[in-house]
Amino acid sequence: MKLKQLSLFLENKPGALSRPAKILAAAKLNILTLSIAEANQFGILRLILREWEKAKKLLEKNGFVVKGTDMVAVEVADRPGGLAEILDALAKAGINVEFMYAFTEKRQDKGVLIFRFDDPDNAIRELQKRGINVLGEVEIFQ
DSSP: OEEEEEEEEEESSTTTTHHHHHHHHHTTOOEEEEEEEEOSSEEEEEEEETTHHHHHHHHHHTTOOEEEEEEEEEEEESSTTHHHHHHHHHHHTTOOEEEEEEOSSOBTTEEEEEEEESSHHHHHHHHHHTTOOEEOHHHHHO
């Protein structure tokens, strides 16, 4: 029930973000969702793709340092308090959220959030125990 996210370090300068996007586009690899965080000299581009292994090899071949990270996709009610309920369940279970971002598509009347946890396997167990729907590759990539 985990998804693999690719993280790339990029220089913080014009054109740096377009290079990996062009490389993936030329290989017909579709980015399903992404996030970018910046620091003074560099940025971290985080990507989720269906064919992440192929994307990782291709980006590394083109000189990028790429790290794979286990992520967890969680359905969240698209209404006020939906996120708060999930975060409360995680806090009660003692699970730390390292970072998160929203998936670009909704699933019917629900949103999807992508989480990085300090212990993803325990987070999945605790979320499912509380009736929170954790999505896998089948649901995300269909």
